[in-house]
Amino acid sequence: MASTPDAVEKQAQAYLPDFCAPGTVLVILLVAELVAILLTLVAHESGTFLTELSKMSMFLLWLALPGTGILCAIRPWAERQGHTRAFVICFFLLVSMAGILAEITWQLTGIFGQFVIINDTHAGFVVRTLATSSIVVALSMRYLYISSEWRRSIVLEAQSRISALQALIRPHFLFNSMNTIASLTRSNPKQAEEAVEDLADLMRANLNSTGERTTLKEELETAAIYQRIEKLRLGDRLKVRWDVASLPMRALIPGLTIQPLLENAIYHGIELLSDGGQVTVTGKRIDDQLDISISNPVAADQRRRTSGNKMALSNIRQRFELAYGHRAQVNVRESEHEYCVHLLFPYDEGSR
Amino acid sequence: MRILIVDDEPPARDRLRQLLNDVGAQDIVGEAGNGHDALNIAAREKPDVVLLDIRMPVMDGIETARHLNQMTVPPAVIFTTAYDEYAIEAFDANAIGYVLKPVRRERLEQALNQAARLTGDALLEIGRRPGVSNQRRHLCARLHEQLKLISIDDVQYFVADQKYVSVIHNGGRDLIEDSLKSLEEEFDNRFVRIHRSAVVALAAIDTLKKDEDGRTRVILRSGENDDELIVSRRHVADVKRRLKKG
Numbered sequence: 374m375a376s377t378p379d380a381v382e383k384q385a386q387a388y389l390p391d392f393c394a395p396g397t398v399l400v401i402l403l404v405a406e407l408v409a410i411l412l413t414l415v416a417h418e419s420g421t422f423l424t425e426l427s428k429m430s431m432f433l434l435w436l437a438l439p440g441t442g443i444l445c446a447i448r449p450w451a452e453r454q455g456h457t458r459a460f461v462i463c464f465f466l467l468v469s470m471a472g473i474l475a476e477i478t479w480q481l482t483g484i485f486g487q488f489v490i491i492n493d494t495h496a497g498f499v500v501r502t503l504a505t506s507s508i509v510v511a512l513s514m515r516y517l518y519i520s521s522e523w524r525r526s527i528v529l530e531a532q533s534r535i536s537a538l539q540a541l542i543r544p545h546f547l548f549n550s551m552n553t554i555a556s557l558t559r560s561n562p563k564q565a566e567e568a569v570e571d572l573a574d575l576m577r578a579n580l581n582s583t584g585e586r587t588t589l590k591e592e593l594e595t596a597a598i599y600q601r602i603e604k605l606r607l608g609d610r611l612k613v614r615w616d617v618a619s620l621p622m623r624a625l626i627p628g629l630t631i632q633p634l635l636e637n638a639i640y641h642g643i644e645l646l647s648d649g650g651q652v653t654v655t656g657k658r659i660d661d662q663l664d665i666s667i668s669n670p671v672a673a674d675q676r677r678r679t680s681g682n683k684m685a686l687s688n689i690r691q692r693f694e695l696a697y698g699h700r701a702q703v704n705v706r707e708s709e710h711e712y713c714v715h716l717l718f719p720y721d722e723g724s725r
Numbered sequence: 726m727r728i729l730i731v732d733d734e735p736p737a738r739d740r741l742r743q744l745l746n747d748v749g750a751q752d753i754v755g756e757a758g759n760g761h762d763a764l765n766i767a768a769r770e771k772p773d774v775v776l777l778d779i780r781m782p783v784m785d786g787i788e789t790a791r792h793l794n795q796m797t798v799p800p801a802v803i804f805t806t807a808y809d810e811y812a813i814e815a816f817d818a819n820a821i822g823y824v825l826k827p828v829r830r831e832r833l834e835q836a837l838n839q840a841a842r843l844t845g846d847a848l849l850e851i852g853r854r855p856g857v858s859n860q861r862r863h864l865c866a867r868l869h870e871q872l873k874l875i876s877i878d879d880v881q882y883f884v885a886d887q888k889y890v891s892v893i894h895n896g897g898r899d900l901i902e903d904s905l906k907s908l909e910e911e912f913d914n915r916f917v918r919i920h921r922s923a924v925v926a927l928a929a930i931d932t933l934k935k936d937e938d939g940r941t942r943v944i945l946r947s948g949e950n951d952d953e954l955i956v957s958r959r960h961v962a963d964v965k966r967r968l969k970k971g
Contacts (some may be wrong), residue, residue: 548807549734552826556740606734626775644733647759647782 389452389459390517394437394442405437406430407507415581435472440467456521460514464507471506473500473547500548533695546636552601552608568605571598577631586696589656590622596632596654603639610649611639617656617665624663624720627692633685634714642669642712661720668706668713686714693718729762731757732805741776741805746945748834753775758925761874763793764865767808768872772800774840778805784829784862784874786814791848792865792872795902801840812851815949816890819847843940860911866899873899877915881945883908884953893945903958917967919943920957927967 384454390397414420420495444451451459452700479498482491515530519542550572553695578595593615598615613635631654638652657664686705693701699716726885728750732738739758745753754770757763767775775793779786790802796914804816804823817822821843822836864872864880869907879895887906892901909916918924930947941961943954956964 391841467828544808547735548826552740552828553734553736556736556743559743559825560736562737606736608735611924644780 382579382596389419389448389463389521391443391445392448395709398441401437401441404513405433409433413504415631417616432478435478436471436502439474443467443470460518464510464514467510468507472499472503472512475502484538487620496564518608524542529691529695531712534690543636543640545640549606550602557637559607559720564605568602574598575602575632578632581628586625586630587628588622589617589620589626590626592626592631593617593622594702595629599635607639607643607649610641610646610648612651614651617654619658620663620665621719621720621722623660623722626663626718627696628691630692631665631667633689637685637714638667638669638712645672646670654655662717663720664715666713666715668711670710671712717722726750726774727752727754727770727772729754729763729767729770729775729800731760731775731781731786732756732778733758734778737805737826739779741833741878744828744830744833747816747830748837750837758794760786763789764872764874765852767793767796767800771796771798774801774803774837776803776805779804779809779812787848787851788861788863790843791861792863792874794843794848794869795865796872799842802843803840812956813927815847815851819850821847821851825949830963862904864901866901868899875901876900877912878928880926881929881947881949882954883916893949917960917964919960919964920955923953925954930968933964933968 375600391400392401409426409432413426413429416425447463447466452463456463476499479491479495492503517699550568554565554568554572557568575598577593578591580599585687597615600611604611635652643649643652652667652669654667655665690703693703697718702716704717706713706714706715727930728745729737730741730745730753731750732741742753744754745751754772755766757766759778759781763777764784765883766772775790777786777789781789784792788803793799799914802822804812804821805826805828806812806823807826813823813825815821817885820841822840824832824836844951861877863876866875873897875892875894881893881895882935884891884893889900890903890908892899904948905922905924909918915928916924916926925943925945929947931944933941934944936942941956941964942950943956943964944950945954
């Protein structure tokens with residue numbers, strides 16, 4: 374389980390293409406050649422096109438190949454410097470390298486003057502090279518930046534879809550509920566009927582909300598249905614206090630947030646207490662932020678034993694990050710007798 | 726066939742009772758909502774078969790089964806569970822009877838017919854699976870025919886003398902049937918051996934002290950300071966290291 378999201382995450386983080394790969398090198402050569410053609414087309418005088426082009430190509434390949442080599446070498450290090458910084462570092466590295474190569478070229482033409490003539494002053498040639506290469510490098514960096522952002526958002530979105538799927542009803546809950554219903558079918562057919570209806574509603578809510586945001590009203594209703602089913606199974610051991618009246622019900626929240634947290638609170642908390650206990654859901658609005666917390670009592674000797682199923686929580690974290698970036702927080706507060714998950718996220722109102 | 730039903734969910738117990746009625750196994754000698762209560766009823770009623778849920782408060786099914794196995798005449802155990810992939814793997818591998826929830830009548834009937842006592846090895850094997858704890862939360866002392874459960878949290882130390890192991894806990898001193906070696910292995914993260922025949926709970930130790938004869942003694946938080954608690958020279962370094970680690 375752990376390996377897959379890690380791999381996906383790594384892919385999402387790799388924003389610089391692999392400059393050591395033959396495919397990338399080929400693309401760079403192609404781009405260099407296109408730039409050479411472009412520059413020659415703009416500058417050439419009639420009749421000299423091919424000669425000029427070959428000179429220009431040579432010079433550009435002379436810049437492009439070492440550039441690729443440097444990027445290939447520093448990429449692992451640059452990746453670690455963070456997204457934006459990596460691009461800035463690459464930009465300055467490439468431009469300064471272009472400057473140095475231009476200088477070397479000038480010195481070489483001094484030695485092999487009979488083969489290559491540059492119709493420019495020393496300073497003019499270096500400055501021109503610097504200016505052109507900054508523009509080309511800046512454009513390509515921008516392109517790589519945008520396409521990596523685009524890839525990243527695709528990966529993140531796919532991740533959150535997977536997360537939402539994983540947050541779907543757990544097998545444990547499903548089978549236990551089925552067993553409860555099988556039992557009630559004989560002892561209390563009316564209750565069994567209601568339980569089947571509730572279970573169906575819950576499944577539907579689960580299937581509908583993959584990845585989408587939903588209103589608090591719907592989300593709380595789903596959680597309430599879930600609570601009704603668990604109540605049949607656990608009886609008086611399960612109490613839930615809803616302190617959410619002051620929340621704006623039209624506010625949006627990533628779907629499948631409260632129900633899985635309630636499920637966790639029951640599975641890891643209430644179920645392991647012989648006398649049960651009370652799950653408390655509190656919510657309030659603080660300016661333009663919504664603040665929801667779900668807390669449950671913990672069996673005294675349980676904390677040490679359960680390494681815990683952190684899947685639901687990490688799913689919620691991921692989906693909050695996708696929906697709100699750094700504007701949302703998902704925190705856990707743990708004490709000896711209580712476990713509390715705290716959600717803080719911006720108040721958005723849906724159009725629906 | 727005398728049957729004991731153990732499950733923390735009332736509807737699940739109802740369901741088992743209904744199905745047992747269906748298959749004509751009507752001698753249900755008791756119902757319990759957790760492993761602790763189950764052991765008390767089992768000691769009194771001496772069931773032939775215990776239908777045992779795995780996930781329960783206070784004491785889970787796997788640990789309950791281990792204690793049941795220490796009875797003079799251990800009952801056969803059939804586990805009931807909704808979904809425990811690791812445990813089920815272990816049941817299959819060790820021919821341990823189980824039924825999945827929702828329980829099917831035929832499956833229950835089949836399990837009852839095949840119900841057999843568990844072997845200690847098979848139970849240990851289950852505990853080795855990931856997601857299943859091999860550490861009991863209680864020890865089981867036998868007083869005549871009654872089972873007395875002692876929480877591991879209450880244990881101060883174990884001493885072996887010849888044949889039996891005594892457990893010294895907040896509620897007194899009892900004999901148990903586990904060997905010192907197996908206890909040391911099972912609870913190695915919480916206990917430390919101080920000499921050939923004593924293993925002490927790290928949490929119960931207050932400090933180490935040299936007495937006038939130059940021997941290192943364990944002073945317990947309870948203030949107890951018995952000659953049983955002299956650390957042998959071989960173990961001094963290890964005990965100090967474990968205490969430092971917390």
